[in-house]
């Protein structure tokens with residue numbers, strides 16, 4: 001089929017098609033160290049309680065609460081990690097450290113600050129004054145108060161982050177079932193594309209930006225990556241590269257370049273010969289020639305391989321990866337909700353609309369007051385949008401209790417602002433630099449004004465977003 005013959009579909013249609021051809025991979029068993037970032041394929045239960053014994057919360061003395069204040073013999077010690085099981089009878093106390101088992105007979109702990117060491121008594125008997133009466137149970141974590149034996153501490157389908165690594169360790173889950181992560185091959189194409197180490201560049205050459213970027217993006221998504229190098233613009237070489245990817249038993253092949261209308265754009269014809277192309281044109285900017293195919297491999301038991309033909313322009317590759325490849329990799333890895341997360345943000349600048357294609361405008365989201373450099377026009381636009389009383393455009397009213405920690409600007413006047421990365425031409429990879437979101441800019445004529453509220457898809461976590469000069473306010477009174 002000629003490239004132009006592919007029906008132009010919308011991005012939601014493209015995403016649905018991709019996900020309908022994507023299956024979660026099976027479960028594999030990994031050790032604890034291999035669990036980070038994976039999705040659990042089984043629930044994890046606690047085989048025992050935490051703490052497994054009544055544990056002291058303080059360094060001090062284990063006492064019988066009913067004894068109240070007074071002078072007492074110190075009949076022994078209970079230290080974390082040591083089991084010196086001496087009973088504490090009424091009228092006596094035991095020295096205890098934080099985390100140590102509370103000895104039988106004692107029912108409270110008095111912190112060392114509320115005691116006074118006394119001179120030793122008869123027979124070198126240690127003695128202490130308890131200066132503050134304790135309530136029964138004071139400064140003791142009862143058995144199972146953090147985790148009870150048999151509790152489900154993590155569910156199947158949960159992703160293992162840093163805290164979850166600790167939870168797994170604490171319940172002794174050192175071998176667990178997680179979803180397998182996909183094996184992903186990345187291939188650049190184009191006679192002009194040369195290795196990044198090439199210097200100086202020969203006539204007509206450009207360095208391969210896409211391969212390093214897509215390998216990194218797939219690895220960041222948790223995939224096992226395979227670098228397939230650069231394919232020349234010949235049918236034979238491309239076919240050989242595809243065969244090599246199949247040989248590598250990858251679940252996904254990502255190519256970049258060679259999917260538009262030129263006579264050396266050979267990816268679509270190759271995929272049409274070797275498999276089924278599900279779409280070859282998407283109404284989006286950038287990324288229009290985005291192509292998706294599946295290959296059924298009889299020589300490998302009939303298994304299926306997904307192939308994403310990303311456009312060669314580096315920004316088009318970057319955007320298409322996040323919009324269609326990443327959700328597929330997430331679904332394979334067991335994510336129940338693999339789509340990019342959407343938030344709302346206010347535009348810091350006017351954006352010119354494209355009358356032909358909806359646009360994914362790269363931006364850096366930052367939370368705070370209107371970004372530095374915002375013009376009086378922006379401030380006026382924000383006020384105008386608010387005055388329009390459109391619920392989407394009106395800024396939230398600050399809660400009445402909110403004191404001003406930042407001059408006139410309290411927490412309620414802070415917002416998520418979308419700062420454009422500048423010129424959005426699809427060859428300019430600097431437009432993806434520091435981008436943590438893709439703004440969803442509708443297809444229309446004219447301009448969308450600064451101060452408007454728009455939806456944005458997160459492509460990075462917001463933990464590293466820019467901090468506005470002067471920082472942002474904290475909870476009043478914090």
Ligand SMILES: Nc1nc2c(c(=O)[nH]1)N[C@H]1C(S)=C(S)[C@@H](COP(=O)(O)OP(=O)(O)OC[C@H]3O[C@@H](n4cnc5c(N)ncnc54)[C@H](O)[C@@H]3O)O[C@H]1N2
Nearest residue numbers: 188207208209210257258259260261265288311312313316
């Ligand atoms: N007649 C038409 N021409 C084009 C159309 C169209 O609809 N009709 N679509 C344009 C759009 S939109 C895009 S996007 C590009 C996509 O083209 P290809 O996927 O075929 O990519 P190439 O032509 O191979 O390369 C495009 C551009 O990107 C550079 N490139 C390629 N690979 C890399 C790489 N690995 N690292 C860095 N840069 C790379 C390449 O040199 C080109 O400059 O097609 C338009 N054309």
Ligand code: MOO
Nearest residue numbers: 286287288316426
């Ligand atoms: O879609 Mo292309 O990515 O506009 O340059």
